[in-house]
Structure formats: structure tokens, C-alpha cells
Amino acid sequence: MNTRSLILALTMAAAPAMADDRALLIGIDDYSRLDNAPSLNGAVGDTQRMAEALTSALGFQPETIVTLTDSAATYDAVLTGVIDRLVGETAPGDRVVFYFAGHGTTLADGTPALLAHDADSVLGKIPVTVLSDMFDLIADREVTVILDTGFDGGPIGARGVADAVASAAPQFGGQTALWTATSPGQFAWEDVDRGAFTDAFTDVLITGEDDATELTNADLLRAVSTRLAAWCDTSPGCAASGRGFQPQFSGDGTRVVRVFDTVDDPEPQLDPLVADDGAPASYKETLGFVTDLFAPSNDARLTLAINGGDSLRVGNTVSFTATSERPGTLLLLDVAPTGDLAQVYPSALVAEGGTQLSPGQPLTIPNALGANGRPLRIRVTEPVGQGLLLGLFIEGDLPRLTGLMPAGISGGPVPNAGQSLFEISQRLLALEADPDTPIAWSATYLPYRIQR
Incomplete structure (x- = not known):
């Protein structure tokens, strides 16, 4: 049995332990084990920003979120997290979020892949097709996959290692909502200590758009795209590349991601300040x-x-x-x-x-x-x-x-x-x-x- 078949067998054997929303957040800055992959500066911090957005904007409970960073984010740990947490602990209708911030690459056969911390090993590269097959098994959940990485390599300051040229964006089947930081041929840039895509994505998710009462996937894509285009114009590396910075989304654009409270809460009322008679x-x-x-x-x-x-x-x-x-x-x-x-x-x-x-x-x-x-x-x-x-x-x-x-x-x-x-x-x-x-x-x- 090959590795991919074994993973699917384990996935199908995992019985739901409890029904609840679940999120698995992966952030890898440390790629010191790879000669051709410079370490990053913002991937670990991006998992914190994403966790904050999930809890404050989407109502996830902190205990439903698992985060794997740097040396903890190995190939085995990532796939075990998907099997045990996202598949095994959810039921039909639950929300499932998989988030990855780190280096990506394209395999020799043209398949996009995510680089785990142990990407120097034989099984350290995670083909997105493996993840897609796993999530196909829970198509009755509300699955969202968010990939803040690139698959075409890039200069220092961008996420991605070029083993081969990506010909197309990653694809997931079913009703999976898939977010990728860039379009094919573009670089997934970091903004000093954070991923530029994740920064824009989480900010829009938390704050919304102007006076909008709800936020759909299409609204989110439009707002994030606008922010990244403006950021790229003023960022020397992105502007000099001439490739632009356009995130991609596939899935149901009309799905409402968040509904905002339209009631204007009054600001906290403060008691008048009155000084003592003997005060200076x-x-x-x-x-x-x-x-x-x-x-x-x-x-x-x-x-x-x-x-x-x-x-x-x-x-x-x-x-x-x-x-x-x-x-x-x-x-x-x-x-x-x-x-x-x-x-x-x-x-x-x-x-x-x-x-x-x-x-x-x-x-x-x-x-x-x-x-x-x-x-x-x-x-x-x-x-x-x-x-x-x-x-x-x-x-x-x-x-x-x-x-x-x-x-x-x-x-x-x-x-x-x-x-x-x-x-x-x-x-x-x-x-x-x-x-x-x-x-x-x-x-x-x-x-x-x-x-x-």
C-alpha cells in the first residue's frame, strides 16, 4: 500500500469522537533543515492572528483550535492533526478550518505541495492532493482551507521554494472553500513580521467592510484583493517583481462568512470627574x-x-x-x-x-x-x-x-x-x-x- 492509500485508510477508520467546530493552524518559520528554503519571519505569528480572527470574528472556542509551529509541524504531525482533529472530531454541519503558513513548492509532476518542518525527509512534502482526498471524506462539513504560501518560489521575503514551475493553482473538490495567497506565477510576500495575505485576510474578517451588515466569501475576496494590490504598489519587492499580488478563492462566493451586529451599542458612560475641595x-x-x-x-x-x-x-x-x-x-x-x-x-x-x-x-x-x-x-x-x-x-x-x-x-x-x-x-x-x-x-x- 502506498503512502497516500495508507493515509486514506487511516482517515476512513477514524470515527467521530464529538461534534464541534475544529481548526488546525500550521505555521513554520524554521526551515533550517532545507538548504534551498530560507527561514521565514511571520508564519508562526500568523497562526496567532488567524486564531484571534477565528475566535473573535467567527465564534470558535479556543479549545477547538490546535496550532502546530516550527519543529512541531512535521509531516506526520500535520496529517495526524487532520485525521484526528478535523476528521475524527467533527460531524456533519460542523465548521472545519485548515490553515497553513510557510513554504510551498511544486513537485516534479506539477502537483503543488506544502513543506513541513521535516521537508528534507522523503515524506516531508505534503501534496495538496492528499489533503484534498481527506477533506473529500468529510464533504458534509463546512470545510475551509487557507494557504498563505506560494508554489513558484520567490526571492527572500516571499514564501515558496521553486522545485518546478506551477502550472495551475491547487484544487480541492466538493464544497471546500479554498483560499490561496496568490495566483500562479506570483509570490506570497511577507510584510516584515507577518504574511501580507494573512494580515489583510484576518483584518477584513474582524473589521468587515465599512457599514456592511454581513460578509460573504465574495466580499472577503474583493476587500483582501484591494488591500493586497495597494500593499504591493508600495512594497519595493512586490512592486519590482511586476507580477502583482492577487489572492485566489474557489468555492461558494455567496456563502455568508460573518454577520455583523447592526445595533449601535452606546459607548460606556463615564462619571463626571470632580476634584476634592482640598485638591491642588x-x-x-x-x-x-x-x-x-x-x-x-x-x-x-x-x-x-x-x-x-x-x-x-x-x-x-x-x-x-x-x-x-x-x-x-x-x-x-x-x-x-x-x-x-x-x-x-x-x-x-x-x-x-x-x-x-x-x-x-x-x-x-x-x-x-x-x-x-x-x-x-x-x-x-x-x-x-x-x-x-x-x-x-x-x-x-x-x-x-x-x-x-x-x-x-x-x-x-x-x-x-x-x-x-x-x-x-x-x-x-x-x-x-x-x-x-x-x-x-x-x-x-x-x-x-x-x-x-
Whole structure:
């Protein structure tokens, strides 16, 4: 029995263990075992972006998603995942997603194939025909295959190894919805630390199109194609190749992928900020700036909470929790009872890579561990009185957000919080109005009181 026949026999023998949606996400950056395949930079991170899109946009539960990356994504592991998870644990009508980010190639007989981590071995190349045969056996599921790879090779910065020239795009039978990052003859480019296709695909899936109430496969293809065409025009490698960047879709274009909530939820209402009678004038002035400049801007539904309540005692420790309904980066500022402004987050107490907020996922601050392995906490100190936490959130990268801050604030508090916050708000508004690099930002605040 040849390898392909053996795989099909194992697949047919796998009985459904439970009915549920299932996703298998493969991301491989490390191709050090292959001489002709440079390592990639964004495939592993792309599995995280895809998992976020599946959970936040399509309602997949985290436990229904299996991710295999780098050395864990061998030929055997990938096919076992398909057999055990996607075939064996689903029932008619369930949603099944197979996602691959990494190098692809074309075999000598013209068959497109995916390169597993052990692609240097005899069985390290996975012909897409093998996957197609497997998914044909579960044609009564709602199967989606997403391939962020190329089959024609390409320069550094693109996904794909050219063993032979691809004559046609991969094909899957039945009702399988198949997404491929490129058309034949094109390169599947990476955008620094992510696949350009996956970045556009997941972003459209999460945010939708303008005021559309639903998103079909055809809508998704059109929006992703538009974004990739614009990206290619401004990306030196893609533009110089002269080949374009056009994703492909085969399947039912009218199928609705996502329905968006059309009810306009009111933004969280914030209590008016009122200073104590004995508060310094600078603090009262700061509250006025915060109320007027930041309170109306919270489209991301950013929330802050002080774990244990907003009445703090000197000497105790404290931590905070932040949530949002959109992905982005958080900055947390503290207006002390003295009227000074300090940057609470990010700081040295931030775990590596821990400045990002994911939709609906609470973020605890601080989020790093001490030498004893226990979570770090912030200790409450003098002076006593009324203070304020201000959260700023940007749907973009951390450098752009921290670049808004007053000089020297990362080294400790700066005086005159009101003036600093006014300047920050003006910079945010200027970036928001910039036609070249517009940003979307949100803000919220939370008063607290320190007592002995």
C-alpha cells in the first residue's frame, strides 16, 4: 500500500469522537533543515492572528483550535492533526478550518505541495492532493482551507521554494472553500513580521467592510484583493517583481462568512470627574482636561479596573485589568494626587511582547513574573489623596503610541499633568487627521483614592 492509500485508510477508520467546530493552524518559520528554503519571519505569528480572527470574528472556542509551529509541524504531525482533529472530531454541519503558513513548492509532476518542518525527509512534502482526498471524506462539513504560501518560489521575503514551475493553482473538490495567497506565477510576500495575505485576510474578517451588515466569501475576496494590490504598489519587492499580488478563492462566493451586529451599542458612560475641595489647583485643572479631551473617544470600548477596588491604602500592592473590543496597544498613565503625570504601562514590569490587547481578552498589569515566579505587583505609596488612571489605546504599534509621551516620562513622573495631557491629546488628534498615516484611538479613565 502506498503512502497516500495508507493515509486514506487511516482517515476512513477514524470515527467521530464529538461534534464541534475544529481548526488546525500550521505555521513554520524554521526551515533550517532545507538548504534551498530560507527561514521565514511571520508564519508562526500568523497562526496567532488567524486564531484571534477565528475566535473573535467567527465564534470558535479556543479549545477547538490546535496550532502546530516550527519543529512541531512535521509531516506526520500535520496529517495526524487532520485525521484526528478535523476528521475524527467533527460531524456533519460542523465548521472545519485548515490553515497553513510557510513554504510551498511544486513537485516534479506539477502537483503543488506544502513543506513541513521535516521537508528534507522523503515524506516531508505534503501534496495538496492528499489533503484534498481527506477533506473529500468529510464533504458534509463546512470545510475551509487557507494557504498563505506560494508554489513558484520567490526571492527572500516571499514564501515558496521553486522545485518546478506551477502550472495551475491547487484544487480541492466538493464544497471546500479554498483560499490561496496568490495566483500562479506570483509570490506570497511577507510584510516584515507577518504574511501580507494573512494580515489583510484576518483584518477584513474582524473589521468587515465599512457599514456592511454581513460578509460573504465574495466580499472577503474583493476587500483582501484591494488591500493586497495597494500593499504591493508600495512594497519595493512586490512592486519590482511586476507580477502583482492577487489572492485566489474557489468555492461558494455567496456563502455568508460573518454577520455583523447592526445595533449601535452606546459607548460606556463615564462619571463626571470632580476634584476634592482640598485638591491642588493643578489637579483640578487636569480633571477638566481629561473630561473635555478624552472622555468622548472610546470606540474600542476600552475599560479599566483596579483589582480589589478603587480605595487604596499606603503599603498595599495593586494591579489593574484592561479590556477592549478591538486589537491594539495600551498605554496607562497615572495622574497622582500631587498633579504629576507618570507612565504606569508599559514599563519594566511588562512581560516580553505583553503590550497588546486582544478583543475580549483581559490584560493584567503588571503582567511579568518576579524572580520567585510569582506575579509582580505595584506598591501604593504616599502622598494620600485623589488620583486618576488614564488609559490610551491605539489600533497600531507601540512606538507610535509611546512617541506621543512627554520627554523623560519613562524615567519617572513629570510635573504639570494637565499641560502634558493637553499636548498628548493634540498629537493624537493630529495623527488621527493625517491622511498618510491615520490612526484610530480610544481613551478611558478611572478615579481612585489613596489613604493611610
